[in-house]
Amino acid sequence: MVDGALRACDADPDLRLLLVGPSEVAGEVLGALPAVDRDRVTVRPVSGAVGMADAASGAKRVDTTVRAAVAAVAEGVVDGAVSAGPSGATVTAAVLGLGRWPGVRRPALATTLPAVEGPVVLLDVGASVEARPGTLARNAALGAAYAAVVNNVDKPRVGLLSIGTEPGKGDRARRAADPFLAGQQLPSGARYIGLVEGYEACLGERADVVVTDGFTGNVLLKGIEGAYTLLGGPAQTVPRAAALLGVHGTVVVCHGAAAGADLASGIALAAHLHRRSAAIEISTLLGVIHG
C-alpha cells in the first residue's frame, strides 16, 4: 500500500490521495513523501476491514475501509476509489454506497489485456459469478462502451467467450446469449462478431471486447497471469486492476495479491476513468438517464 501510493504520486503530478485505513499505514506514506508533496495526501483513519476470507456481505458493515472509501466518493470528497481488498466486498460496498445505474442489476469488472493485435477488454472478471444470458448481454453493452470511452477504440468488435466459434458451441447460457446478442444494438457503433475462444483475449484478432461471466473471466485472467509467470513474461503487462462498471462513480478493484506497482496502476486507472468521465459517459451511452 505504502509503495503503491508513493509510486502513484510520483507518476502523476496532478494526483492527490485520500488514504483510508489505519493511521500507522497512512503515517508511513506521509513519512516517505518529500515534504513538498505532503499536502497532496490526506488521511481518513478507519480501522475495520473486510478480510479475504470474509463473505462479501462483510461490506455491509459501514465501519470498514472499503465502505469509507466509497463514502468519500459519494460525498464528492474524492473522484474515485481504489481497493485491493476482496472484490466481492468492494462490489457490495460500491452498490450500497453509490447505487447502480438504472437497468444494470449486476455490475461488472472490466480489465484491459495486452494482446497481439492491440488491447482487448475482458469482462466480467469477478463481480457476478453466475452465467446468465441477460447479464452476458448487458456485459456486451458495458464492454463496448468501455472500449470506446476508456480505450478510444473506434466501433469496437465484441465477441462472446465460448468453447468454439461456430454458433451453438458452449453451455446453455452462451447458446441463449449468442442469438440474442446478434439481434441487439450495441453502443458506440460496436458490432457483435459472435463466439470467440479463450485465446482471443491474448490475440485480439477478431474482437476488441471479450464478454463472459465473472467466474469464467476471473479464471481466464488468472490463467493468463499464470502463463506469464511460467514463461517469465514481463509481469507489469499483466493487468492487475479492473474498473467496476454499473455504479454511480469511479471504483477500481486491484488484484488481492497486488504489489506496489499493481496498486499504482490501479490508482492511475481510477484517475484515467475520472478524466474520461467514464462512469457518466458509459451510462449515457447505454441510454440510461443518469442519476
Next chain:
Amino acid sequence: MVDGALRACDADPDLRLLLVGPSEVAGEVLGALPAVDRDRVTVRPVSGAVGMADAASGAKRVDTTVRAAVAAVAEGVVDGAVSAGPSGATVTAAVLGLGRWPGVRRPALATTLPAVEGPVVLLDVGASVEARPGTLARNAALGAAYAAVVNNVDKPRVGLLSIGTEPGKGDRARRAADPFLAGQQLPSGARYIGLVEGYEACLGERADVVVTDGFTGNVLLKGIEGAYTLLGGPAQTVPRAAALLGVHGTVVVCHGAAAGADLASGIALAAHLHRRSAAIEISTLLGVIHG
C-alpha cells in the same frame, strides 16, 4: 493429418496406424512413408465426417470417420483412437461406440499442462459443458487416478478451480462441490486441498490436479495457449491433446486447429495411455467393476 501420421511413425518404432478417412489422404501418408514402413499403416476408407460447425449429434451417424475409428477400438482392431474433429462429436461417438464406465454419467477430457513446479492435470477441458457439483466431484476422482496412472504422480494433490482460495469463493456449483469434496475419498492416495485459482494450472504449487467443468477448463486452456502465443513461448509445450476418461477404451481428442506436431503428440498420448492400461487401471481405481 499426413504430417502428423508421419511424425508419429517416425517417433515411435513400435507404432502401427490405422488411417480412417478418405482414401486420398491415406494414400498421401502411404506414399510419403519409406517402403520399409508401409506395412505399419493400414487404411479404413470412410468418406463421411462431422464438421466443426455440425452439432455433436452428427456423431450419431455411423458413416463418419469418428464413428468408424471408435468402432475399430470396440472391435479390438486398434488399441486406441485419436481425433482432431469437434470434441463434442468425438465424445458422443465414444460413448455410443464404447459405452461409459458404470457410475460415470459424463466423461471428461483430461490434459497435462507444463507448470513451474511440475506437470498439472487439468480436467474437464471440454467434454461436458454445464457445471454440476456431482460432475465436479467425479472429475476430481478421475483426475486423481489419471495423475497417478498416466503421469506417475504419487498421492496427487487435487484442487477445485474457483476465483479465490478461501472456502465460499465461487459460483453455486463450486460452493456446493467444495465441502462435498472435502469429505470424499479420492483414489491413489490423493488428497483434496481445496479451492485453487486459474494461475495454479501454470504453477502447480499447491495442486497436481486442477478440477473444473468443461466450459471453464476449455476457456482456461485456450487462454493459456493465447498467452504462449503472445509471449512467443515454445508452442510445443502447450498441450493440444486430451484423454477422454469414462469410456471403455482409449480415446484422445486433439485440438481442432492441430498441426502435424500436435496430432503426433495426440497419437503418442494414445499409445502411452494404452501401454499404461489407463482406461482399465483408472476405472478399477474408481472402484468400478470393469465391464
